[in-house]
Amino acid sequence: MGLTSTTSVLERFASEVGDYGPVCCVGGRTQWDVGGPVSSGTREVTAPAGVVAHEPAEMILRVRAGTRLEDLSAVVGEGGQRVALEGAADATVGGVISVGRSGVRRLGWGPLRDAVLEVTAVSSRGELIRTGAPLVKNVTGFDLCRLLTGSLGTLAFVAEVVLRCLPLPEVERWYVAEGADPFEVYRKLYRPLSILWDGRRTWVGLAGFEVDVEEQARGTLGEMFSLVDGPPSLPGPGRRSLAPASLRSLPSVVADAGAWLAEVGVGVVHCDSPAGDRLRCEDGPSQSVVELHRRIKENFDPAGRLNPGRQVITGAFS
């Protein structure tokens, strides 16, 4: 896989970002408001698009950040693999990574950040910086891949990434039941793909070898569950992060406050805003964590020119 094959495209993106004036990076605008609005008058740039290479035997995919998720899945699927990126068809790889949220299969797939092996990004000086390597295992140097994942484009703009792929399972099946105890289901199943709960119904995603999925569906889930096409749609754009065990008391906390869907074993709760409002975490980050954010931003973007106005943590970036 050529490390240099796309350099000129990436360099063009770097020079477009340049080293002067406020600038923001636009993906598919499907999560444009996360972290608050970008200051008005900010110049917009877009990352280059295109799949550079998929190497199934190395379990890796090299892709430019502007590539739409829809275009990505087709390529990886052809090679009998999948990547841990979920989202709207129009969302871009760079947007998904910069927002840093995992999809409803997180329980089985692990968090998005664990799939990011290498990032080439444009710094606030308009220079290309590369971190990580196109290899499934690597501890060479500090982990800027994880720092940049979820950083909302405030530290650098993602230009190209290498993602870890995994084989597509033999089967993926979804089941639903009314009145089942999702926590009991979580305790009993071995490595489920997903367990979703809306207070009334429990959906279970199972993936892997057909014999195992069958066995778990019949043996562990039993008569109560029936087969459905896939996971339910999310109730709203709201998203809260809670300790997995605290989901038990959700129904009493958000009673009659609107629709919600919880990822059991993970702790993410998807909600419309009335339910979400009750789940807001009161205590913010400690002073030392805010200070770390401030210093990181200061070192990566001293003039505050990248995505100005966006906040990854309240009160950290002025």
Added chain:
Amino acid sequence: MTDPLVADLRRVLGNAAVRTDAIELALYGRDASLISGQAGVVCFPSNAEELVGVVRACAAHGRPFVPRGSGTGLAGGATPAGDVPPVVIVTTKMNRILEVDEEQRVAWVEPGVLNLDLSREVAHLGLHFAPDPSSQQSCSIGGNVANNSGGPHCLLYGVTNAHILAIEVVLPDGSVAMLGGIDPEPDGLDLRGAFVGSEGTMGIATRIAVRLTPLPPSVETLLADFATMHEAAAAVTGVIAGGIVPAALEMMDRNIAEAVEAFVHGGFPVDAAALLLVEVDGLAGGAAEQARRVEKVLRENGARSVQIAGSDEQRALWWKGRKSAFGAIARIAPNYYLHDCVVPRSRLVEVLEQVSEIAAGQELVLGNVFHAGDGNLHPLIIFDKRVPGTLDRVHEAGRQIIEVCVAAGGTLSGEHGIGLEKRDHMGLVFSAADLEAQLWLRDAFDPSGLCNPEKVLPRGGSRCGDVASLPAGAWV
């Protein structure tokens, strides 16, 4: 005259936990690598409050300090370095498992807890801590976090970073920060992720929340032997390309197999060029299916024999062999230099051939025992350092091995870290701009540069300001 810092440290820890005698300074002057340094003072805090006190005292005196777990690191990460002998802060007394939450599958531990002790402690719940370095009987979880350590089962389960949820850290200025959280998407930047693998340069972990993983209901372990390394490597690629990600996929060459067999009597074939130890796990049906498919791929690629462990005892013996390989080679010669590079799996054969040519060229004995499924090579140079000139040849071979791995599209380290050992090779894989961005991160955590100085990033760059003044090309 007593060093005023030592007096302050004694006020925090009492006399017994602050050591300055020559023997102990020498003992803590190195880790398990070949590099040695000079410790100024050695301290043994027994809880987080004491550790904070120690770091504050160091900060107040402007004295560099080095976090240390069990000292099994192989890159000199815990080796004190620099002009002023640093304070070595040892976490071995902070070895309590603070809380095990079975429902959330989380344990809070102090950093000095030994990796295997945690898995043993939670085994009755059907859970374990998945990262399993070969040193797991002796290495600490704090050391695993700092090095983002791997292990045979990290092929399927992921390296340490995938198993760490939250870390309470004493920052180099003595303040305390909680990075990450038990909830899946804590606010802000992934500081937890940035801290894992930072090799003790961004602060000291005092409490760690680790993810516990269910033990697989069914495990199948296969041992195959090959007449050529080429066939064994092709089998590795064949397994992965065939859509199977085994729980572990380890390779041993003939030198290692011989040493290990003499040591554990595990029934390892000793006349083969290479052995593959493959483990698949999961529910019974899928594990059996994977074992069938793996066996087929192994045979198609020329395996002379494929054995399947028929009992837990047999499996345990094979793993004991694999995990004690480094101890076993002591039968060949007293010293070893263990390398750690990663290459794309498809280049394994050609790199292994080049590595053996390098060893032959330096008249050194070589063994290979490594995580083949990850492309994570561990060329092991076996030697006797008392023979004059040998160490120079070992270092020369080491340098050449790094070069061939990088030339094959690989990188410097898959699990042991950069430390002092590979710091000056960082320019082989990163540009000056890449390295400077890494420094932006380190510097945000430790503007003073006191925390484990001289590690990871090439010399000259422990403060942002210093980098700009470096001559062009200083990193290469």
